[in-house]
Amino acid sequence: MTARPNSRPDLRYPLVDNGLDYLLDVVGRLATGPGEQPVARDLKYAVLHLQAATEVLLKARLQQEHWSLVFDNPATATRKTFDSAAFTSCTTEAAFERLRNIVGLDLPAKGITAVTRLARDRNALTHYGLTQPAAAVETRAADVLNFLLPFLAQHLMPALAPGERTRAEQTMTVVHAQLRGIEAYIRTRMNDLRAGLAKVADTTVTCPVCAQPALVLAADADPTCRFCLMTWPDTEEAAAEYSWIVTGEVSSTDPDPEDPVQHCPNCSARSLVMKVTTAASAPQTRRLCFACADDFTDTDFTACAYGCGRLLPVDTEETLCPACIGVPFERN
Numbered sequence: 339m340t341a342r343p344n345s346r347p348d349l350r351y352p353l354v355d356n357g358l359d360y361l362l363d364v365v366g367r368l369a370t371g372p373g374e375q376p377v378a379r380d381l382k383y384a385v386l387h388l389q390a391a392t393e394v395l396l397k398a399r400l401q402q403e404h405w406s407l408v409f410d411n412p413a414t415a416t417r418k419t420f421d422s423a424a425f426t427s428c429t430t431e432a433a434f435e436r437l438r439n440i441v442g443l444d445l446p447a448k449g450i451t452a453v454t455r456l457a458r459d460r461n462a463l464t465h466y467g468l469t470q471p472a473a474a475v476e477t478r479a480a481d482v483l484n485f486l487l488p489f490l491a492q493h494l495m496p497a498l499a500p501g502e503r504t505r506a507e508q509t510m511t512v513v514h515a516q517l518r519g520i521e522a523y524i525r526t527r528m529n530d531l532r533a534g535l536a537k538v539a540d541t542t543v544t545c546p547v548c549a550q551p552a553l554v555l556a557a558d559a560d561p562t563c564r565f566c567l568m569t570w571p572d573t574e575e576a577a578a579e580y581s582w583i584v585t586g587e588v589s590s591t592d593p594d595p596e597d598p599v600q601h602c603p604n605c606s607a608r609s610l611v612m613k614v615t616t617a618a619s620a621p622q623t624r625r626l627c628f629a630c631a632d633d634f635t636d637t638d639f640t641a642c643a644y645g646c647g648r649l650l651p652v653d654t655e656e657t658l659c660p661a662c663i664g665v666p667f668e669r670n
């Protein structure tokens with residue numbers, strides 16, 4: 339008989355790495371070039387692995403609450419059987435029920451239905467091969483991704499241990515980047531987002547990660563893409579990435595009046611992108627700050643008289659920028 343390992347309480351999440359690995363495989367199989375469709379074999383494994391990813395990641399969230407919740411019958415759970423993984427785990431249906439009733443998560447009914455349907459597809463594929471039109475299967479897989487990705491961002495990632503979280507975020511960046519190649523997912527998700535995005539069209543720009551017009555800028559929130567859920571706590575990084583990846587203009591490290599990214603006269607962050615196409619302005623471009631979301635399209639700028647390379651609006655009385663005047667200005 340082997341000795342029981344040191345008591346390793348709830349810091350153990352082998353499920354997350356495992357689930358994300360499945361997910362990575364899924365998006366890799368579903369993503370295609372423009373106008374192409376995934377081949378039948380990729381679709382088959384995408385469904386099987388998406389089912390596995392969903393099951394594993396739902397259980398990972400249950401395990402964050404308490405390890406006994408992943409048991410088929412939590413009343414009989416012991417730490418020993420948990421550590422040896424020699425137990426029957428709960429069904430996906432039970433996992434949903436516990437996430438709602440015990441953990442108290444507000445899960446969309448639409449998402450639960452999508453997962454249930456995918457389980458049916460998985461069974462059909464396992465026993466009979468692909469018996470349904472590929473497009474329908476792909477759409478159902480997309481519906482599950484549309485549930486699973488926000489679930490991970492909202493409910494699973496925030497409570498991960500730091501090391502694990504960094505690893506998970508790295509994987510998710512690759513997952514997000516693949517989404518642009520999954521047409522069925524783009525249709526499903528953009529349909530869901532359309533009404534909400536219409537209200538913020540003035541400050542919605544193309545996301546550098548997923549290439550969808552869903553990156554929303556706001557004064558009171560980090561730049562966040564509603565499509566791929568990527569957020570940029572560093573607004574200067576968001577501005578530089580937008581400029582470089584979306585418009586192809588590289589921002590230099592030193593201030594320069596010709597630079598595509600300038601210091602914002604309002605919030606002072608170097609997050610004012612001089613050529614931004616918003617959902618409302620296309621094909622015209624605007625000057626928009628990625629930190630405070632102020633629009634400076636109609637402001638005339640002049641270079642700071644001290645020659646520091648920053649711009650300031652011509653209608654101010656100053657000829658020096660705040661940095662050169664030495665006035666400490668507020669940073670957001």
Ligand SMILES: [Zn+2]
Pocket residue numbers: 545546547548549550552553563564565566567568
């Ligand atoms: Zn995005």
Ligand SMILES: [Zn+2]
Pocket residue numbers: 602603604605606607609627628629630631632
């Ligand atoms: Zn600003």
Ligand SMILES: [Zn+2]
Pocket residue numbers: 642643644645646647648658659660661662663
């Ligand atoms: Zn200056």
